Amino acid sequence: MSLSNTDIGNPDITRNYMKQEDLLKIAQDFFISFDPEAVVSVEENPSAGAGWWVKVSSPNSGHLIGKMGETLEAIQYILRLMVSQKAGEFLPVTVDVDDYKSKKLSELSELALAMAQNVKTSGYAQEMKPMSAYDRRLVHVALENFEGVKADSIGEGELRRIKIEPKE
Numbered sequence: 001m002s003l004s005n006t007d008i009g010n011p012d013i014t015r016n017y018m019k020q021e022d023l024l025k026i027a028q029d030f031f032i033s034f035d036p037e038a039v040v041s042v043e044e045n046p047s048a049g050a051g052w053w054v055k056v057s058s059p060n061s062g063h064l065i066g067k068m069g070e071t072l073e074a075i076q077y078i079l080r081l082m083v084s085q086k087a088g089e090f091l092p093v094t095v096d097v098d099d100y101k102s103k104k105l106s107e108l109s110e111l112a113l114a115m116a117q118n119v120k121t122s123g124y125a126q127e128m129k130p131m132s133a134y135d136r137r138l139v140h141v142a143l144e145n146f147e148g149v150k151a152d153s154i155g156e157g158e159l160r161r162i163k164i165e166p167k168e
Helices: 019-033 059-067 066-087 100-122 135-142
Strands: 001-006 040-044 050-057 092-098 148-154 161-167
Touching: 001 100, 019 050, 019 059, 019 066, 050 059, 059 066, 059 092, 066 092, 066 100, 092 100, 100 135, 100 148, 100 161, 135 148, 135 161
Parallel strands: 050 092
Antiparallel strands: 001 040, 040 050, 148 161
16 A cells, blocks of 8 residues: 555555554655655555655655765654654654665665675675665675575674675
């Protein structure tokens, strides 16, 4: 089920005490202050269990995404707080601007799997470049069922990265 600012849909759709149309209204009001041209839609996020996927399309997407997705992460954090406060409980909300996160997930998964295969074949550990906690989580999820290797987060702060090594 999906709602957008052009089709509100069924007002009885709820998820964890938050109506889908209420979330859409919160997201629209939030994004209009950043970008009046943004088109916002809300969908259930099956990968987050009881979460929501807020999709934004905008001709100014670069400003909403920011350098290395940092602005997008900040926007997502603030929107999560707003939604959770309104719902009275934490609700997982993922914000994706012009499919930035979807593409990033695909790219990170492909890279992680290729590196894991290389580690498995060569027997030598490899380290990925430093990345955000969200990106590290995506890599861990991509590799959780990959046989013969293990992935660990190493390093501190902005230098935190993933080391992929053969299982002993």
